[in-house]
Amino acid sequence: MLFRYLFILLILLPIKVFALIEVDITRGNLNPLPVAVSPLDIDKNSKDNFKRILKKENLGSEISAIVENNLKQSGLFNPLNKEAFLQEPDIANLKPRFEDWNLIKAQALVTGKVTFIDEKLRVEFRLWDVLAGKEMMALAFTTVPSNWRRVGHIITDKVYERLTGEKGYFDTRIIYISEEGPKTDRIKKLAIMDQDGFNNKFLTLGNELVLTPRFSPTNQMVTYLSYFRNLPRVYLLDIETGKQEVVGDFPGMTFAPRFSPDGKKIIMSFAKDGNSDIYTMDLENRIVERISNHPSIDTSPSYSPDGKYITFNSDRSGYQQIYVMNSNGKNIKRISFGNGLYGTPVWSPRGDLIAFTKLHKGKFYIGVMRTDGTGERLLTENFYQEAPSWSPNGRVLIFYRESKTNSKGEGFSAKLWSIDLTGYNEKMVETETDASDPSWSSLLSN
Amino acid sequence: MPEKTVKKIETKKETKQNPEKVVTEVKQVSEFEKKDIFDPSDIAALIDKSKVESAKTNKKLDKITQDQDKEMDFAGLTLSEEDALKAQIFGCWSIPLGLPFNEDLLVRIKLQLKPDGSIIKTEILDHARMNRPGQAFYKVLAESALRAIKLCQPLRVPSTGYERWKDMQLNFDAREMLEG
Numbered sequence: 001m002l003f004r005y006l007f008i009l010l011i012l013l014p015i016k017v018f019a020l021i022e023v024d025i026t027r028g029n030l031n032p033l034p035v036a037v038s039p040l041d042i043d044k045n046s047k048d049n050f051k052r053i054l055k056k057e058n059l060g061s062e063i064s065a066i067v068e069n070n071l072k073q074s075g076l077f078n079p080l081n082k083e084a085f086l087q088e089p090d091i092a093n094l095k096p097r098f099e100d101w102n103l104i105k106a107q108a109l110v111t112g113k114v115t116f117i118d119e120k121l122r123v124e125f126r127l128w129d130v131l132a133g134k135e136m137m138a139l140a141f142t143t144v145p146s147n148w149r150r151v152g153h154i155i156t157d158k159v160y161e162r163l164t165g166e167k168g169y170f171d172t173r174i175i176y177i178s179e180e181g182p183k184t185d186r187i188k189k190l191a192i193m194d195q196d197g198f199n200n201k202f203l204t205l206g207n208e209l210v211l212t213p214r215f216s217p218t219n220q221m222v223t224y225l226s227y228f229r230n231l232p233r234v235y236l237l238d239i240e241t242g243k244q245e246v247v248g249d250f251p252g253m254t255f256a257p258r259f260s261p262d263g264k265k266i267i268m269s270f271a272k273d274g275n276s277d278i279y280t281m282d283l284e285n286r287i288v289e290r291i292s293n294h295p296s297i298d299t300s301p302s303y304s305p306d307g308k309y310i311t312f313n314s315d316r317s318g319y320q321q322i323y324v325m326n327s328n329g330k331n332i333k334r335i336s337f338g339n340g341l342y343g344t345p346v347w348s349p350r351g352d353l354i355a356f357t358k359l360h361k362g363k364f365y366i367g368v369m370r371t372d373g374t375g376e377r378l379l380t381e382n383f384y385q386e387a388p389s390w391s392p393n394g395r396v397l398i399f400y401r402e403s404k405t406n407s408k409g410e411g412f413s414a415k416l417w418s419i420d421l422t423g424y425n426e427k428m429v430e431t432e433t434d435a436s437d438p439s440w441s442s443l444l445s446n
Numbered sequence: 447m448p449e450k451t452v453k454k455i456e457t458k459k460e461t462k463q464n465p466e467k468v469v470t471e472v473k474q475v476s477e478f479e480k481k482d483i484f485d486p487s488d489i490a491a492l493i494d495k496s497k498v499e500s501a502k503t504n505k506k507l508d509k510i511t512q513d514q515d516k517e518m519d520f521a522g523l524t525l526s527e528e529d530a531l532k533a534q535i536f537g538c539w540s541i542p543l544g545l546p547f548n549e550d551l552l553v554r555i556k557l558q559l560k561p562d563g564s565i566i567k568t569e570i571l572d573h574a575r576m577n578r579p580g581q582a583f584y585k586v587l588a589e590s591a592l593r594a595i596k597l598c599q600p601l602r603v604p605s606t607g608y609e610r611w612k613d614m615q616l617n618f619d620a621r622e623m624l625e626g
Binding site: 019020021022023024025026027028029030031032033076107129131132136160161162163164165166350352393395422 | 522523528531532535536537538539540541542543544545546556582583584585586587589590591592593594596597610611613614615616617618619620621622623
């Protein structure tokens with residue numbers, strides 16, 4: 001009976017029902033994420049050994065400096081000043097005191113340890129979420145000591161991927177044309193360096209004119225154009241082995257050979273019977289196939305990453321514009337319709353965008369548009385700049401920029417620059433000499 | 447003319463005798479609708495948004511009865527309260543800029559709050575998606591949202607009506623920023 005009364009009482013009691021409050025958060029800050037990169041811990045014996053082999057006083061600090069520099073250059077991270085760190089590297093690597101790192105406003109923390117084992121370099125690192133107070137990632141690498149810079153780049157790639165959700169681009173190289181001498185008499189050499197400008201090497205002597213080197217998207221092969229007895233010749237160069245071969249001699253006005261996404265073909269334009277069209281060459285059987293056939297000038301072809309489409313520029317509308325066609329040359333569509341001339345289209349490795357150079361009212365722009373031509377965004381403007389090349393993750397573009405000469409023809413220079421898709425993070429890439437025509441490799445550690 | 451948005455909110459009503467969840471749909475008026483009921487003669491309130499809220503609240507409180515009190519519980523946060531909370535979290539949320547902008551980038555997090563706005567518990571509502579193959583960016587986004595909540599706490603919550611907001615859902619949507 002009592003229960004029955006209780007039951008009725010419960011029914012009659014006013015019950016407050018609260019709707020769950022929902023708040024939409026549609027904005028955030030685009031400030032670089034504050035990250036603390038603690039110097040990697042190193043014991044005395046390892047320190048002495050690496051000092052003997054690599055002439056580096058403290059390899060732990062050197063590797064963490066690479067990570068720090070890479071993160072800073074990306075524009076997405078703000079590495080915090082080491083002088084503010086409260087915890088020593090050895091303890092931080094075991095179990096960070098998150099309150100200490102929180103105090104200096106770090107949201108992520110990189111710690112690690114370097115050891116010398118069996119003549120090898122062993123590096124372990126950990127990535128911590130300071131606010132959640134948990135480990136996000138822990139990895140270790142063993143390699144020959146001379147690879148120490150690459151280890152720094154690989155760690156950065158892992159940290160970058162874990163914190164941004166997209167693959168990194170730090171363990172990569174850039175091939176470019178090194179230029180020296182007066183503008184009218186330039187010595188041009190093929191050169192290669194790490195993406196951060198270190199380990200620069202010249203691959204040709206400068207006796208012959210070299211142009212438009214392009215990395216394969218799948219491996220460390222490069223194709224480039226060189227003039228031999230005034231005839232353009234397409235070369236293949238294996239960066240790993242140094243082995244070089246001639247793919248073929250082509251008629252005059254051959255332009256910019258570029259690999260297909262599977263690395264099995266090269267695509268280029270050359271003039272045959274006075275008409276410039278797009279051709280592919282199978283690298284196994286050396287069969288050349290004509291892809292476009294139009295009385296206009298078709299140049300600068302670039303495959304989509306799935307290999308199904310090709311973007312190129314053509315003056316078939318009367319002015320140089322960007323087009324997309326199927327990889328068999330069918331279904332040609334113009335995609336650029338803005339004011340000015342468009343050239344050097346390059347399909348993003350992510351597949352979503354096409355980068356280009358635009359000339360409008362005497363100024364050169366590097367920009368991107370969607371693959372259907374919508375959403376055109378001009379990222380940077382200058383007196384003269386061209387030849388964008390994508391980082392392997394499709395986030396950053398590298399290109400070259402030439403400066404104006406004075407009335408006496410002096411003061412000319414050509415430099416490499418990079419810019420990310422936000423258009424804000426524009427930086428000059430340091431090179432030993434003047435530089436042009438850069439091409440970004442795929443990730444070396446893939 | 448902006449579209450009027452109407453949010454459908456599911457509420458739970460549970461009693462010991464009736465373990466089955468009784469789901470009722472309640473319509474929460476959008477901000478546009480709230481503006482429609484604003485009295486334009488209230489010039490002072492027009493100048494100062496915070497006064498709009500106080501003017502409106504006072505007006506309602508004058509007429510309030512016991513029966514209406516129950517309905518007030520459904521009202522959610524006032525514009526000022528919501529704006530204060532949003533502004534606080536905007537400052538704390540570092541959006542991972544590497545995310546693809548053409549994906550579904552909505553992370554819904556349910557919070558349990560203390561009266562001072564500090565966090566008792568957070569729950570990602572689509573947690574299963576965190577470890578799904580090809581959804582690494584979702585995990586990154588969810589982690590960034592959790593960091594924002596932790597960084598911001600105690601949250602700027604109203605000083606009264608704890609029962610009303612002790613449970614709250616934050617919908618982090620990065621699309622607008624990444625497309626921008």
